[in-house]
Amino acid sequence: MTTEEKTQQSRVLTPAELAVLTRVFREMRHWSQEQLADLSxxxxRTIQRVEQAMPASLDTRRAIARAFEFEDIDVFSKPFSIPSDETIKAAKEKFDRENATLAAQPLTSGRQLAKLAEASTMDLSEPAFEMGREAxxxxxxxxxxxxxYRDCADMYSESGKFEIYDALQAHIDDLLRLQVSLCHAERKVQLKFDGDAEAKPMPATILYVVAFPLGQEPSEFATPRTGGLKL
Incomplete structure (x- = not known):
């Protein structure tokens, strides 16, 4: 048996190995322990215990597998192929190629959001967790x-924008009341539309507005490099 085969052999995960894999899968997605707890x-405290290599129940292992979107929720309770360092590195490199990691900046005022909208070409705005219907x-x-507002911002006078600031602030305050806070990030890209091989790439600014549970805002988040953009 080769060294690689020994590394990849199948057996049930020990608590220490579950701790490593949970942390690796979580950090690959740029999730905090709080985000993994919310998604699972x-x-x-349970996530912390798992990552400290303390014994985890079957239900805990299943909940973590669901959060990582494994089709088999018992994957952490069955014989498992332990990935080598090379496999983990390759998976991390693939994730980084397909996703952009952005610094998450607090979004707290209507004026701030209005200015971000004015400066953006398009946006990708979504919650990072499952919210209730009202939120x-x-x-x-x-x-x-x-x-x-972004579509017609140039039609407003500077004094007329204060009404927009107040309306956006009211929406932000409503979300805070529902224990939801907002973070934002911007990314400069070069867009090239399909079907026109001679067209020059068009510079654009993508605005990301992401909702998180209040008090669980991350320092950064990952987003796919392509797809899902709102003009």
Whole structure:
């Protein structure tokens, strides 16, 4: 048996190996322990115990597998092929090729959001966790409002923009009341549309507005490099 085969042999994960894999899968996605806890339905202390190599129940292992979107939720309780350092490195490189990691900046005022909308060409705005119906609707109303403003911002006088600032602030305050906070990031890109081989790439600024549970805002987040953009 080769060294690689020994590294990849199948067996049930020990608590120490589950700790390493949980941390690796979490960090590959740029999730905090709080985000993994929220997505798995576990509390933060449980995630901390898992990553400290303490024994984890079958239900805990299943909850973590669901959060990482494994089709087999018992994957952490069955014989598992332990990935080598090279395999983990290759997976990390693939993730970085397909995703951009952006610094998450707090978004707290209507004026701030209006200025970001004015400076952006398009946006990708979405919640980073599963929200309740009321919060989901409040977030959708915020996104609809700033998109409408972006499309006609040049029609407003400077004094007329204060009404926009106040309206956006009211939407942000509604989300805070529902324990939802906002972060933003911007990314400069060069867009080239399909079907026109001679067209020159068009510079554009993508605005990301992302909702997080209040108090669980990350320092950065990852987003696909292509797809899902809203003009």
């Amino acid at each position: 339905g576990l509390n933060v 989901e609707q409040a977030f959708a109303e915020l996104v609809d409002y700033f998109r409408e």
